[in-house]
Amino acid sequence: MQNRGNQKVKTRRSDRLIDMTRFLLERPHTLISLTYFAERYESAKSSISEDLAIVKRTFKNRGIGILETIPGAAGGARFIPSISEEECRDFIESMTTEMSEQDRLLPGGYVYLSDLLGRPDVLRQVGRVIARQYLDKQIDAVMTVATKGVPIAQSVSSYLNVPFVILRRDSKITEGSTVSVNYVSGSSERIEKMELSKRSLKRGSHVLVVDDFMKGGGTVNGMKSMIEEFESELVGITVFAEATFEGHRMIDEYTSLLKVDKVNALDKTIHVSAGNYLEKVFGNQ
Amino acid sequence: MQNRGNQKVKTRRSDRLIDMTRFLLERPHTLISLTYFAERYESAKSSISEDLAIVKRTFKNRGIGILETIPGAAGGARFIPSISEEECRDFIESMTTEMSEQDRLLPGGYVYLSDLLGRPDVLRQVGRVIARQYLDKQIDAVMTVATKGVPIAQSVSSYLNVPFVILRRDSKITEGSTVSVNYVSGSSERIEKMELSKRSLKRGSHVLVVDDFMKGGGTVNGMKSMIEEFESELVGITVFAEATFEGHRMIDEYTSLLKVDKVNALDKTIHVSAGNYLEKVFGNQ
Numbered sequence: 001m002q003n004r005g006n007q008k009v010k011t012r013r014s015d016r017l018i019d020m021t022r023f024l025l026e027r028p029h030t031l032i033s034l035t036y037f038a039e040r041y042e043s044a045k046s047s048i049s050e051d052l053a054i055v056k057r058t059f060k061n062r063g064i065g066i067l068e069t070i071p072g073a074a075g076g077a078r079f080i081p082s083i084s085e086e087e088c089r090d091f092i093e094s095m096t097t098e099m100s101e102q103d104r105l106l107p108g109g110y111v112y113l114s115d116l117l118g119r120p121d122v123l124r125q126v127g128r129v130i131a132r133q134y135l136d137k138q139i140d141a142v143m144t145v146a147t148k149g150v151p152i153a154q155s156v157s158s159y160l161n162v163p164f165v166i167l168r169r170d171s172k173i174t175e176g177s178t179v180s181v182n183y184v185s186g187s188s189e190r191i192e193k194m195e196l197s198k199r200s201l202k203r204g205s206h207v208l209v210v211d212d213f214m215k216g217g218g219t220v221n222g223m224k225s226m227i228e229e230f231e232s233e234l235v236g237i238t239v240f241a242e243a244t245f246e247g248h249r250m251i252d253e254y255t256s257l258l259k260v261d262k263v264n265a266l267d268k269t270i271h272v273s274a275g276n277y278l279e280k281v282f283g284n285q
Numbered sequence: 286m287q288n289r290g291n292q293k294v295k296t297r298r299s300d301r302l303i304d305m306t307r308f309l310l311e312r313p314h315t316l317i318s319l320t321y322f323a324e325r326y327e328s329a330k331s332s333i334s335e336d337l338a339i340v341k342r343t344f345k346n347r348g349i350g351i352l353e354t355i356p357g358a359a360g361g362a363r364f365i366p367s368i369s370e371e372e373c374r375d376f377i378e379s380m381t382t383e384m385s386e387q388d389r390l391l392p393g394g395y396v397y398l399s400d401l402l403g404r405p406d407v408l409r410q411v412g413r414v415i416a417r418q419y420l421d422k423q424i425d426a427v428m429t430v431a432t433k434g435v436p437i438a439q440s441v442s443s444y445l446n447v448p449f450v451i452l453r454r455d456s457k458i459t460e461g462s463t464v465s466v467n468y469v470s471g472s473s474e475r476i477e478k479m480e481l482s483k484r485s486l487k488r489g490s491h492v493l494v495v496d497d498f499m500k501g502g503g504t505v506n507g508m509k510s511m512i513e514e515f516e517s518e519l520v521g522i523t524v525f526a527e528a529t530f531e532g533h534r535m536i537d538e539y540t541s542l543l544k545v546d547k548v549n550a551l552d553k554t555i556h557v558s559a560g561n562y563l564e565k566v567f568g569n570q
Contacts, residue, residue, distance in 0.1 A: 017299055018343040021306040026409060058303040103484075110459045114482055118450055120443040124311060146432040147451060148459070151439050158405040165403060166432060170455065174395045174433070174498070197399055213459070 016041045016051050024055070024067070024079040029161040033076040045073055052077045063087060066135075080135055081159045083128040085282050091125045092274050095258055099241070099272040109263045111270060113212060113241070117151050126257070127155030130210060130238050133255060133281050134160065137235050140205040141165055143227070145194060145219055148212040152240055156210055165201050167194040167226060179229050183222030184250075194222050196230075205232040214239040217251035224251075242275055255280055301326045301336050309340070309352070309364040314446040318361040330358055337362050348372060351420075365420055366444045368413040370567050376410045377559050380543055384526070384557040394548045396555060398497060398526070402436050411542070412440030415495060415523050418540060418566050419445065422520050425490040426450055428508055430479060433497040437525055441495055450486050452479045452511060464514050468507030469535075479507050481515075490517040499524040502536035509536075527560055540565055 020037065037048045049071075056067035056077075063084030069077045095116070104112045116122050130152070142164040144153035153164040168175070169192065178195040185192050201207070209223045220237055227234050242256040243263075256275030263270050305322065322333045334356075341352035341362075348369030354362045380401070389397045401407050415437070427449040429438035435451055442449040453460070454477065463480040470477050486492070494508045505522055512519050527541040528548075541560030548555050 013299070014302055014339045015343045015346070017302050018306045018340055019347050019349075021303045022310060022347070022349055025307060025310060027406075054299045055303055058300045061300070062304050062307070064304075064307055106459065106461050108458055112459070112461050112482075112484070114451070114460060114485055115448070118442070118448045118485070120439075120446055120448070121312075123439065124443070147435065147453060147457075150432065150435045154405075154408065154436050154439050157403070158409070161405055163400070163403045163405070166399070168432060172432075173393055174391065174397070175399060176391050176397050197397075199397070200399055200403070 012041070012043065013047070013051065016043065016048075017054060020051060020055060024077065025081075027161065028065075028079050028081045028159055031070070031076050031078045034073065036076070049075075081128060082132050082135060083125075087125075088129050088132070088281070089278065091129060092257055092278065095122075096272045096274060099258060099260070100270055102268055102270070105263060105265070105268045105270050107265075109243070109265065111213070111241070111243075111260055111263075114148070117148060117212060117240070123151050123155040126152055126240060127159045129257060129277070130156045131159035133238065133277070134208060134236060137208075138206045139208045139235055141201060142208050142210060143167065143201075143223055144210050145169070145223065149210060152210045152212060156208070160208075165196060167196045167223060169194055179226070181222055181225040181229060183218055183225060185216070185218040192218075192222070194219075194226065196226055201230045201232060203231045205230065206235050207232050208235050209237045210239065212240045214242045214251070214254070214256065215245055216247060217245075217249045217254070220254065221250040238277075239275075241272075297326070297328065298332070298336065301328065301333075302339060305336060305340060309362065310366075312446065313350075313364050313366045313444055316355070316361050316363045319358065321361070334360075366413060367417050367420060368410075372410075373414050373417070373566070374563065376414060377542055377563065380407075381557045381559060384543060384545070385555055387553055387555070390548060390550070390553045390555050392550075394528070394550065396498070396526070396528075396545055396548075399433070402433060402497060402525070408436050408440040411437055411525060412444045414542060414562070415441045416444035418523065418562070419493060419521060422493075423491045424493045424520055426486060427493050427495060428452065428486075428512070429495050430454070430504055430508065434495060437495045437497060441493070445493075450481060452481045452508060454479055464511070466507055466510040466514060468503055468510060470501070470503040477503075477507070479504075479511065481511055486515045486517060488516045490515065491520050492517050493520050494522045495524065497525045499527045499536070499539070499541065500530055501532060502530075502534045502539075505539065506535040523562075524560075526557075 034045045034048050038045045052069050059065050059067045065082040066080040142153045142157045145167040157164040175197040177198045180195040207227050237254040239256050241258040243260045255277050257277045259273050259275045261271045319330045319333050323330045337354050344350050344352045350367040351365040427438045427442045430452040438449040460482040462483045465480040492512050522539040524541050526543040528545045540562050542562045544558050544560045546556045
């Protein structure tokens with residue numbers, strides 16, 4: 001009987017640890033109370049506290065993220081997703097290799113990225129890497145511009161657990177009333193227009209801007225103007241890839257995961273290296 | 286000493302279960318070999334097999350999904366995400382309530398959805414619900430049209446672990462060569478054009494089409510033409526919401542999570558009910 005009792009306890013702990021892991025991973029940055037877990041698993045709060053201590057240790061050791069635990073009967077746990085420095089470096093290195101493939105070069109020095117930004121494994125890592133930089137910042141919304149920024153914004157937003165908003169160059173009737181800004185497209189020096197649905201962002205929001213590719217920084221600058229229109233605050237700017245830009249860049253403070261250094265249209269080669277992310281987040285080494 | 290030994294074994298099992306859960310959740314539909322896990326955790330394959338049996342049971346009991354285990358030393362495990370019928374019903378019901386809010390009605394009988402389709406909690410459930418319908422189907426890519434279909438495609442693609450591709454109404458230089466199709470916009474009866482990058486889809490792919498909103502079905506019909514252009518096969522069509530449509534709908538075989546039944550522009554009310562998903566997936570009850 002003693003044995004069976006132990007077996008049952010052990011089984012229940014395993015079950016709790018597995019379900020708790022899944023539950024926390026799906027609700028980042030959300031405080032889950034001890035009471036909630038105690039009821040979900042019909043277990044004593046003391047057992048739940050022990051479970052959370054085990055989860056916390058594993059999350060830390062495996063570089064999954066930080067499990068903030070608030071002690072006491074009124075306490076709980078909050079999962080902050082992160083990623084280890086090693087995983088960041090591995091991911092960025094693997095992307096430099098994939099992006100340097102010859103057949104990615106498009107006319108005008110652009111780089112074909114749609115396949116990478118449509119792959120769930122790549123997007124998961126992009127989201128974890130970008131979210132890591134803003135772990136300790138208050139962010140209320142992630143902002144991007146349609147279409148290619150959307151997958152990046154969505155992935156970052158899922159790890160920060162805040163909504164994302166999409167600026168559009170073409171007005172659509174399904175957005176309701178919009179606010180529009182004009183901006184100078186940095187690379188072509190044309191004046192363009194972007195719109196954002198009025199109801200999509202609250203005044204006074206803290207906004208993180210993300211995009212797929214930055215050349216002159218004109219689009220990102222347009223997003224900055226939009227944030228001002230909504231009397232909100234820019235927390236940071238991170239792009240998946242930046243291109244070397246000869247002229248005067250309109251944005252000076254930004255983070256890039258990757259940098260397209262050299263493009264040779266003659267022999268169709270691209271050289272891609274790590275952007276300033278690693279230096280900004282982990283310092284010079 | 287005996288105790289300490291046991292403690293160590295127990296600690297390692299807890300650690301393995303937590304990390305394994307995370308590892309499997311992030312790699313759906315991917316066979317992970319026993320050998321890989323044995324090396325990752327420096328543990329015997331027999332212990333890993335026991336771990337996987339525990340994870341399998343919990344995933345099943347909690348409606349997280351199916352863990353397919355392949356027995357034997359050369360075996361492994363593959364995680365197929367799913368969702369319980371109860372969670373599907375709860376989610377769809379909560380969406381009918383949120384969508385019936387008065388201030389969603391836009392001129393022309395359109396419904397404002399951008400806030401819902403920018404919320405990570407909503408998108409996670411949309412992805413799980415849609416992926417569940419196609420658990421046993423071969424799918425090589427998820428297809429949608431820019432911009433509002435993208436978040437849905439991305440979420441479904443992450444649970445099926447296949448890439449997604451985006452059709453665009455405006456050609457962009459960053460897509461390289463494209464294939465274009467013309468289609469009749471069902472609601473307005475205009476002829477429109479959509480393009481897809483040539484290299485984004487392989488011939489002979491099995492394609493799942495998803496979109497945010499369907500009225501006449503013209504856009505979805507355009508995606509069907511595009512699939513034919515790529516000599517590929519349509520596996521299914523699922524939309525987040527369909528509107529009642531008076532005319533002749535161009536698509537007869539589709540799934541919808543939600544249905545906008547009645548729109549009253551005078552008092553600005555919308556009535557939203559469950560779409561045909563529940564009946565198609567769980568049958569009449």
